[in-house]
Amino acid sequence: MLYSFFALLALFIITTLTRTVLLSRREKVTADFREVKVRLHEAVERLSRAIQFKTISRQDAHKIDGEEFKKMHAFLEEAFPNVHRSLSKEIINHYSLMFTWEGSNPDLKPVMLTCHLDVVPVEPGTEQDWDHPPFQGKITDEYIYGRGTMDVQSGVMAILEGAEALLEQGFSPERTIILGFGHDEEIDGEFGASEIGRVLHERGTELEFLLDEGLPVVEELIEGIKCPVALVAIAEKGYLSLELSIETEGGHSSVPQGKTSIARLGEALHRLEENPLPAKFDGLVKSTFESLCSGMPLPLRYVFANLWMFKGPLKRFLATIPATDAALRTTTATTIFESGVKENVIPTLARAVVNFRIHPNDSLESVIEHVRRVINDDAIKIEKKFGFIEPSLVSSVKNEPFQQLSRSIRQVFPEVVVAPSLMVGATDARHYSALTPNIYRFFPLRAEQSDLDRVHGTNERLSIQNYGEMIQFYARLMINAAAVNPRTSISANFKPVDEIKDERKVKAS
Numbered sequence: 324m325l326y327s328f329f330a331l332l333a334l335f336i337i338t339t340l341t342r343t344v345l346l347s348r349r350e351k352v353t354a355d356f357r358e359v360k361v362r363l364h365e366a367v368e369r370l371s372r373a374i375q376f377k378t379i380s381r382q383d384a385h386k387i388d389g390e391e392f393k394k395m396h397a398f399l400e401e402a403f404p405n406v407h408r409s410l411s412k413e414i415i416n417h418y419s420l421m422f423t424w425e426g427s428n429p430d431l432k433p434v435m436l437t438c439h440l441d442v443v444p445v446e447p448g449t450e451q452d453w454d455h456p457p458f459q460g461k462i463t464d465e466y467i468y469g470r471g472t473m474d475v476q477s478g479v480m481a482i483l484e485g486a487e488a489l490l491e492q493g494f495s496p497e498r499t500i501i502l503g504f505g506h507d508e509e510i511d512g513e514f515g516a517s518e519i520g521r522v523l524h525e526r527g528t529e530l531e532f533l534l535d536e537g538l539p540v541v542e543e544l545i546e547g548i549k550c551p552v553a554l555v556a557i558a559e560k561g562y563l564s565l566e567l568s569i570e571t572e573g574g575h576s577s578v579p580q581g582k583t584s585i586a587r588l589g590e591a592l593h594r595l596e597e598n599p600l601p602a603k604f605d606g607l608v609k610s611t612f613e614s615l616c617s618g619m620p621l622p623l624r625y626v627f628a629n630l631w632m633f634k635g636p637l638k639r640f641l642a643t644i645p646a647t648d649a650a651l652r653t654t655t656a657t658t659i660f661e662s663g664v665k666e667n668v669i670p671t672l673a674r675a676v677v678n679f680r681i682h683p684n685d686s687l688e689s690v691i692e693h694v695r696r697v698i699n700d701d702a703i704k705i706e707k708k709f710g711f712i713e714p715s716l717v718s719s720v721k722n723e724p725f726q727q728l729s730r731s732i733r734q735v736f737p738e739v740v741v742a743p744s745l746m747v748g749a750t751d752a753r754h755y756s757a758l759t760p761n762i763y764r765f766f767p768l769r770a771e772q773s774d775l776d777r778v779h780g781t782n783e784r785l786s787i788q789n790y791g792e793m794i795q796f797y798a799r800l801m802i803n804a805a806a807v808n809p810r811t812s813i814s815a816n817f818k819p820v821d822e823i824k825d826e827r828k829v830k831a832s
């Protein structure tokens with residue numbers, strides 16, 4: 324008896340430790356790839372000029388300043404001569420751009436990189452809070468300042484810089500590379516990315532994979548994880564607002580008759596918030612935490628590597644933190660409540676709007692069904708408001724595209740852990756969903772938690788060093804995804820001007 328107890332205990336320890344060790348291993352990044360030569364100071368000047376175009380998306384799509392987009396197109400033509408010579412350019416719906424870099428093997432499905440040309444406006448009254456004017460493109464010793472340096476003209480420019488540098492170094496892809504730059508992502512991409520997606524779909528284009536902007540490289544993601552984490556969103560939450568309304572007998576407040584519409588709707592909302600859609604600790608969230616294992620100290624690693632044992636308590640703990648709770652389930656938030664006009668009149672009508680961000684485990688239909696069941700009051704009308712979106716499919720992390728993407732990230736950011744993740748907001752990526760099931764959302768931006776307020780906020784800025792990494796990343800990804808032999812695909816003879824100057828300096832001193 325005692326013998327079998329110890330045998331079981333030994334088996335248990337061996338199994339859990341083996342899982343801990345296995346999940347702690349990180350793929351080694353070999354240093355046998357050649358860095359793409361980039362003249363960084365010239366690239367920074369070009370980014371600064373791009374920031375100066377006021378390609379602003381305002382809520383009313385008709386208020387677009389088309390001239391600014393056209394000026395930016397002209398600037399790109401001047402800034403990237405090789406790209407414009409070797410790739411075919413199409414202007415889609417006046418202001419969006421698509422480039423096609425034809426590969427030598429037509430049997431391979433193209434890969435597509437996307438970002439957007441538009442930026443959000445600067446909130447009126449905050450202009451003075453910027454250290455440097457938002458559309459000046461100021462370059463300091465360390466940073467480039469301005470609207471679009473983080474979201475996401477830097478991405479457009481880094482992709483084009485990467486392609487330009489590869490062309491200079493004699494790279495020619497075997498797989499076709501498509502670059503797509505929409506012009507209205509900040510107001511849902513209805514005219515930009517959606518149109519690019521439609522054009523490609525009509526041509527019958529099927530992609531190997533698509534990389535859109537997305538989550539960054541986060542410096543301190545969770546306490547206890549010592550290294551930065553590159554979050555690659557493999558799915559995107561859906562969106563739904565429901566209007567709930569109820570009409571009851573009104574009348575004078577001196578003679579109330581039963582529950583008022585306010586009270587009944589209030590009760591329904593209370594039930595909804597008390598009974599959110601269930602949290603699930605499986606699939607996507609599980610693979611996020613398993614990927615994070617290698618960056619954790621041993622005790623935490625043991626817990627996360629053996630989720631089969633710790634799943635329950637861990638789920639309860641993570642649900643107490645709003646940010647992780649939002650990754651585990653469809654969230655419920657009452658955002659509008661309206662009723663009543665006068666203090667002595669019982670209102671007949673009460674209405675509220677509840678906003679849901681739908682987890683890929685749920686759907687529009689299952690959320691509405693849940694609401695109906697929880698409210699359990701036939702007098703309350705439930706109506707879908709316009710603008711709803713189903714959650715995206717969950718892209719695989721076990722396929723070659725995800726491996727190429729992770730490898731490219733680790734080659735440029737060797738110290739990071741790559742973790743699949745869920746995008747809580749929306750990007751242009753959904754407009755391309757008909758072209759491939761392999762859609763990833765990642766942006767090679769290094770961000771500390773405090774930097775995230777700068778996105779869409781004040782003092783948006785990008786470090787020059789990080790911009791260099793961005794260019795390397797996109798160039799590296801194009802090589803890894805589209806070259807016959809990634810190791811020998813670029814010429815070693817190319818010398819960037821920076822380097823020639825440095826050599827001269829060495830000789831002179």
Ligand SMILES: [Zn+2]
Binds near residue numbers: 439508
């Ligand atoms: Zn963006």
